Amino acid sequence: MHYREILDQLRTHVAQLFHSSCDERFIYHNLDHTEQVVENVVNIANHYQLSDQDFFIVVAASWFHDIGYLFDCGRHEAKGVDLAVAFLEEHNVDTDVVAKVKGCILATMMPQRPEGLLQQIVCDADLFHLGSSSFKERNKLMRKEVEAFSNHKIDKDDWNRKTISLFMAHHFHTEYCQTLLNSTKAINLARLEENLLNQPTVDIIKKEGKEKKNSKPERGVETMFRVTSTNHQRLSDMADNKAHIMISTNSIILSVILSLLLRKLEDNPHLIIPTLLLLIICVVTMVFSILATRPSIPKGIFTNEDIQEKRVNLLFFGNFYRMSLPEYENGMNKLMDDSDFLYGSLIKDIYSQGVVLGRKYRLLRVAYNVFMFGIVAAVLAFIIASFLVAM
Template identity: 30%
Template sequence: MMTTPSGLLKAAEVYVFDLLKDKLPNELVYHNFNHTKDTVDACEEMANHYQLNDIEKEDLMLAAWFHDTGYTVKYKDHEEESVKIAETFLRSKLDEKRLSSITEMIKSTHVNVPVNNLNEEILHDADCINMGKKQFCKNAELLRVEWEQSLKQNYTDLQWAEGQLHFLINKKFKTAYALQTYGDGKEKNLKKQRKQIEKLKSDQFKLHLKEKGIEVKSKKEGRGIETLYRSVYDYHINLSSIADNKANIMISINTIIVSLIITLFGSGYTFTGDGTFASIRFVFPMAFLVISSLLSVVFAILSARPNITSKEKFELDNKNSSILFFGNFAQIQINEFVSHIKELKKEKEELYDSMTVDIYHLGVVLVRKYKLLTTSYNIFMGGLVVCAVGFLLIMLLSY
């Protein structure tokens, strides 16, 4: 909950803004007014959470406004100058006790000074609140530029990333509120920093190998190949599943038809109602339907029937057969199979070749399945059409 700032806080904000605008060195792109304002806002957020009284809250926010003003005088140990600037502005406005409390809070922001009370803990956490926010990496780059310009300290990308990781690991929030609110964000930034370090180390290693003339394939290329094979395998398996489902449909429909017609004939069913077959003419279309249904069932069963044997004896040196097909590796001993798989894992090209051969044979099986299935559907369709036309002709000629 944001509250209206007091007159003193408003005056401090204007004073600090003008001071930083006029005297802050241009190379300080991180420790500027934006960082100060973020720190003040974080202090107000935590002060409201801990329900500090008006005096404590005002002192805390005054300390936040002045804690980095010393950068206008010097970079290292700037806290000493920040205290002097705060005392100059506040001495005529506050009593000695409050002024001492504010200056002690400013001093506590120094890296080597311990914090002693809740207000100092809040200011400490507010000053480094960025490590729990999404813009941590962006702000860290600003700090890197600032150090390079102000302190003449240059870092490689890997050195800087490792330094930021070290900072995230060792810098801890002091207040329970900051830990609960920004702790997850800090952990995410820590993970991002570790991934960045791993990537930079990998890039360095690849560059080292490249300088030695060793070609290195990128992970994206390897993933692309793996995705290709995975997609093709999934596609073939889906097609095989569809073919088997269609074959099951044909088997179910045609067996029902055959069973029904055989039952009708077996029970002496008649089309005239006198208990005997009055005319043999109706037998022919029904008999044709039975025959076509039987043939359709046969081709559907052939399509769905599993084939676990290879046409030729499997040999490890045969480039036209794949050990990945279970019908092939079932022909050899388990130790031979394990040994050959180990060899495939070492040689990626051989592994890909073996997978390619396996995909080819899967395709051959699919072609056979769909040819038999097509024949089954065509016979079934032809039988239905001939039977229906036969009945119609007989009915027209008879009546």
């Protein structure tokens, strides 16, 4: 099944539906929101390294999860399911895959009760903004959309009360989103409660002052780190695959040499040098390929001094795997409370990935060069040896 091709057609199909059924009242539930949910799904799915089929299921569901608003706001999930099933069946997608896409869409119905990782991913991606810095802006858009469809102004306090109720009833389902979003979600909830009481707390004032001081485009920075880290991971996977190809290829050649050629060297002494040359080439290539994939793990320990001076990168397991859970929790709490420490750790993490990638690709280049030029030399050696004997 060519899932990538179907996803490309699916994306175009959904975009056309949004454009052809455009309603200016959809300030929140529009193509921009759907694309944002798809982006969230892709990021969560990449974290869990889903198979191609599971990746297709969650992405397809995210494209169709709110498309039903264009046709039936009251039962938009069911309408979205109908549109998704019609499209997928038209493209001959397996019935079990269609059923899972349907389940993921219906799981977004409030209150969310997802079953299994795939439905959890789609549900968390749909309400991802509750734990993000863009919540305030998204919440305003949602309120304006409801006002547009109801044709009356909604009291701000009443809206805040309903939103607080949503926060209290909601929880992120995947461990990834819980770790990534729960702290910001708590801040967003605190702000809603303080706005309702009209008594901003000292903590909120400090937080807002800190945000103004930093004045960083948080979403853009987070996207940059996420995309860069994902690209590095893909390059690392590519390097591992290339090394695996070299190891497998040369293992086969070595097996042939040891099982066939070595037995015939007594009767064909002129093949000794070409055979030894080929043997050395295969061994050297395998050694460099193995070196490219051989893991290197640090000592796995950090000290309080490392935390205070922000020298340790707690985002890499090699720096903490020998520490106790309370010590690691203490370090992570300090990391999350200090934006400079957090961004510094992300920078170190990406830099470390780049260093490892550089080493992998240098070794792989040596392995490929040895194999490429060596195999040519070996073949020429066999040809020359056979020619000399024939003379």
